[in-house]
Amino acid sequence: MKKRSVSCTWSEIDERTDLPDDILKLIQAAETAIENSYAPYSKFRVGAAAKMADGSLVFGSNMENASFPLCICAEKSCVTNAENNKHGIILESMAITAKHPTRIIDHPISPCGSCRQILVEKEQRQGAPIAVYLFGQTGPIWHFDSAEAFLPLPFDSNEL
Ligand code: THU
Numbered sequence: 001m002k003k004r005s006v007s008c009t010w011s012e013i014d015e016r017t018d019l020p021d022d023i024l025k026l027i028q029a030a031e032t033a034i035e036n037s038y039a040p041y042s043k044f045r046v047g048a049a050a051k052m053a054d055g056s057l058v059f060g061s062n063m064e065n066a067s068f069p070l071c072i073c074a075e076k077s078c079v080t081n082a083e084n085n086k087h088g089i090i091l092e093s094m095a096i097t098a099k100h101p102t103r104i105i106d107h108p109i110s111p112c113g114s115c116r117q118i119l120v121e122k123e124q125r126q127g128a129p130i131a132v133y134l135f136g137q138t139g140p141i142w143h144f145d146s147a148e149a150f151l152p153l154p155f156d157s158n159e160l
Contacts, residue, residue, distance in 0.1 A: 006152035006153060007152070008149065008150055008152060009149060010142050010143060010144045010145075010149065010150070011142070011143040012140045012141070012142055012143075013140060013141040013142075013143060014140050016141070019141070022051065023051075023093070023095075023133065025057070026049055026050075026051045026057065026093060026094075026095045026133065027049075027095045027097070027133060027135065027141070029049035029057045029059065029095065030047045030048055030049040030095035030096060030097045030133075030135075031047060031097055032047065032049070032059070033047030033048055033049050033059040033060060033061045033074065033078075034046070034047035034061060034097065034098070034099050035047075035061075036059065036061040037061040037062050037063070037074070038061070038062070038063045038064055039062055039063075039064050040064060041064050041066070041068065041071075042064060042071075043100055043101050043102075044062070044098060044100055045061070045062065045098060045099045045100070046061060046062040046073065046074035046075075046096070046097070046098045046109070047059075047060070047061050047074055047096070047097055047098070047099075048060040048061070048074040048075045048077070048078035048094055048095065048096045049078065049094065049095050050078050050079070050081075050082050050091050050092075050093070050094045051091075051092050051093045051094075052082065052086045052089045052090065052091055052092065053089050053090040053091075053092055054086070054089050056086060056089075058078060058081045058082040058085060058086060058091075059078065059081065060074045060075060060076070060077035060078025060079070060080075060081055061074045061077060062074045062077070063077065073111070073112060073114070073115050074096065075094070075096060075111050075115035075118065075119065076114070076115055076118055078094065079091070079118055079119065079122050083122075090126050090128050091122060091123075091126065091130055092128070092130065092131065093130060093131040093132070093133065094119070094130055094131075094132050094133070095132075095133040095134075095135070096109060096111060096132070096133070096134050096135075097109060097134075097135050097136065097137070098136070099137060104136075104137050104138060105136035105137050105138075106136050106137065106138045106139045107136045107139045107140075108134035108135050108136055108139065108140065108141065108142040109134055109135070109136060110134060110150070111132075111134075111150075113151070116147060116150060116151040116154070117151060117154055117155060119132070119147035119151075120147045120148050120151050120154040121154070121157065122147070123146060123147050123148065124157070129145060129146035129147070129148070130146060130147045131143065131144065131145060131146070132144040132146075132147055132149075132150065
């Protein structure tokens with residue numbers, strides 16, 4: 001029997017002032033995206049913003065439904081918005097954050113497995129990595145060089 005392992009590497013940024021201007025704007029856009037969130041059931045409002053290669057920003061937020069399994073995650077909505085409104089333009093980076101009405105989120109918010117898989121396939125399809133920035137209302141910002149960096153063993157379309 002062989003033991004195998006995968007590792008996950010990211011950078012932790014303590015101060016927003018250490019970020020370049022375009023990434024700071026991206027992070028602020030993710031915070032703005034939260035305003036469009038519809039999360040009356042979980043109260044967990046998620047915002048995502050994507051920076052496209054043409055310099056434009058695309059937004060996404062979570063949208064819940066009384067039929068709970070129908071909930072749409074912010075990251076998934078951001079990727080579909082980019083796909084439809086900025087078709088053919090490379091999605092360079094994405095920032096993701098969240099808010100809750102009764103507590104401060106003091107750490108980065110990690111995307112669910114399903115959103116990670118969608119981000120990985122998007123970067124494979126476009127042939128370029130997506131830099132990902134995760135952050136809370138306070139605390140550090142986590143920067144991943146690519147989506148695959150946080151989903152090291154994705155399901156691969158070559159299996160089909
Ligand atoms: N949610 C996201 O928007 N992204 C994730 O990666 C995980 C969870 C949303 C879905 C639901 O509306 C709420 O957060 C609580 O799960």
